[in-house]
Amino acid sequence: MKIVVAKTAGFCMGVRRAVDMVLDASNLSSEPIYTYGPLIHNPQALKMLEEKKIFRIDQIPEKGSGIVLIRAHGVPPEDQKALKDAGFAVIDATCPRVVGVQVIIHKYAQKGYSTIIIGDGKHPEVVGLLGYARGNGHTVTSMDQLSKLPKFQTAVVVAQTTQNTVFYDEIKAWCKINAPHYKIFDTICGSTEKRQTEIRELARENDAVIVVGGKQSGNTKRLVQIASQTGKFTAHIEEVSQIDYGKLSSARSVAITAGASTPNWIINDAYVQIESNLQQQHPAQVFLFLIRDFLLKTNIMTAAGAGFLTYACSVLQGIDQKFHHAMIAMLYVLSMQILNNLFTIKPDKYNHPQRALFYKKNRVYLWVAAFLSGAAGLYLSFITTGMLSFFILSVMSLLGLSYNLKIIPFMSKKGQLARLKDIPGSKTSLITIAWGTVACLLPAVANQSELLSVAVVFLFATGLVFARTAFFDILAIQGDRITGKETLPILLGEKRSFQIIQYVLMADMGIMLLTVFTGVLVKNAFFFAAIPLIMFLLIKVFQKNSLIPGAHREFFIEFLFLFTGLTAIVI
Ligand code: SF4
Known part of the structure; x- marks a missing residue:
């Protein structure tokens, strides 16, 4: 059996930067360290952070002390202020690419534009982006929702950075016909685009796909969705023990990819386990x-x-x-x-x-x-x-x-x-x-x-x-x-x-x-x-x-x- 690992699998720049920042803070400081929300959607990586005594807070307390890291998704500006007001030292690890989208929304919201965000309104990145829209932001997850929005006099259209590129192309095409005066920005992150393009190709070329990443991770779920759309068997696992080898036994080739918040050691482990369970090696090769x-x-x-x-x-x-x-x-x-x-x-x-x-x-x-x-x-x-x-x-x-x-x-x-x-x-x-x-x-x-x-x-x-x-x-x-x-x-x-x-x-x-x-x-x-x-x-x-x-x-x-x-x- 052939096993291919996607070149784009694993931490993206923004997640890696945030993880590095929190680990550096923990290695350098004896103050308590928190992340505002889960730093990444990966249970094993989160367990590792707890072992390092980096804990998570989901609500901002009235009073607090120590260091709080804002994760790559970013937060609404009022949350950042509330964290500082509560007494925390804030490390802002918002991904520079997400900051770019926040800047666009902020700039046009100041001029009175409405904001249409193509993304899940409950996703933390989108919640953060909405915070810059001055109360005039709208989220859209389907063409139907987009067509039901009122026709705004002025509006900007942006996408959640991990949005499906094909879906965003449809949105852009619809806007060009139905609302040509809207300002549309290409805000899907290059790393997401590459990851999605690669998995589309790998799913076509191989018999099965394994996507490693948290079940709550939006970008991982999208990779699963893209691979499944090709009709190939696709498994979404958080750790190697969840692989159903029986379902993969008839596959002649398997592609492995991973979401943007999956650490390398988990991907490597998945590769080694899949190789030893499925790869039919000659006894001499096994011995060597x-x-x-x-x-x-x-x-x-x-x-x-x-x-x-x-x-x-x-x-x-x-x-x-x-x-x-x-x-x-x-x-x-x-x-x-x-x-x-x-x-x-x-x-x-x-x-x-x-x-x-x-x-x-x-x-x-x-x-x-x-x-x-x-x-x-x-x-x-x-x-x-x-x-x-x-x-x-x-x-x-x-x-x-x-x-x-x-x-x-x-x-x-x-x-x-x-x-x-x-x-x-x-x-x-x-x-x-x-x-x-x-x-x-x-x-x-x-x-x-x-x-x-x-x-x-x-x-x-x-x-x-x-x-x-x-x-x-x-x-x-x-x-x-x-x-x-x-x-x-x-x-x-x-x-x-x-x-x-x-x-x-x-x-x-x-x-x-x-x-x-x-x-x-x-x-x-x-x-x-x-x-x-x-x-x-x-x-x-x-x-x-x-x-x-x-x-x-x-x-x-x-x-x-x-x-x-x-x-x-x-x-
Ligand atoms: S996917 Fe792109 S925008 Fe999102 S955190 Fe990673 S690098 Fe930043």
Whole structure:
């Protein structure tokens, strides 16, 4: 069976902005935080907000304190004033596109125009828009209602931003014939239009459609309506457990889409579950996927990557006795990665639900594995690399251990004792430095390599590790934001992070190509310029197809580190 995920599935710009704003407020402030009405129509996401102690108020109390966020739908101006008068600090997360519609209505209402809003009068966005119409607003949900409205002398016609585009085209055509003096504005949001166009096409091309999103979400309901109109089997689910696989068994292809307020982790989960329940895979393929998932979940793949990278760094510097350095790096990274995953079971629930479950179930064995691999790495370093390398590795192990613990003598933004992980951007930079140290510096210290070659190899290794870590951080951005992690993409935004990753990989390529002229590294070192190039291309592909399953993306990026080691064996 073929499974296609719509490119437009998931958070739209406005919802994402509102969710980011409320999570940032919650991570930065110790004041109580509320949203005025449900922030999004998705039960799982709302549960997540409650876990973050972000609650919802539906009525404005006479007196209140704390922060209230106005959601992407916006509110009537009098509600905003009432919230401030009650004593709340108000964060206005009204989507800029909705603000655009409010501005149109306000401008013409001041001139005495009537307002006709094509949308459900009970929908919060429409309620907010009506607040700008100076009591002269009318809502319409059918052609019949439109034709029964009085003929206004002057009127503006706008649509709820998530309105069905085909229906709005009919409205516009009717107005052109029956009320040509009305001013009509195209206010349907581009993101809605694209989402609807895509699902129309996907429904035509596939045998069944699954729409993931809240049952109360207007835009999700419209996607269901559009897909059903094509005559294809369409299921509207809020979570994967609601899928009736029996009804999908005869379908040869299934399209998955999601409403504008459905978080990525729910869509990813739906994809993985549908794939494992419906995809008829060859037993060999199932077996290979099981091995892949095991290697990724246990971090054996990542640790092996660190080992292979270390081997490559030693070869590039012309160091002998490469294998024990690779082994030490592998054991260190295995220990640190497992520990980190054990400490982050909660956020992983959002980014890697299956990994979180695996760590929860096998907690005891994994603690033992982390301890044993860490101890084995230190022992190996003690007997093979000399005291200085052993000392550096010990310090790094202690830092890694303390990363998630509140032991740093300074305060976080909320005024609490901070952890290393609370330092902005710490995750991305510390992993990069740690890998660069075990892969390049420790072998160099033990073998007293030349400074210039160490510097070049260190830049090469840290460039690759930085790109890998920052890319994984981008994938995990929603879950990290929920749990208040300050990764680089959260600090700089996804777009800038992607740009930085690309610059770093290009610089890495340049460094390795330059070795042809400088001769600081071993002969043929320039072949390694292919590694950042491949990573650059992979990340570009993954960036364009944001819903390629996480395990595939993780596997390919991690495999590249094994490939780096293999290249070193060949040259
Ligand atoms: S659907 Fe469009 S208008 Fe509505 S919140 Fe999303 S981006 Fe904004």
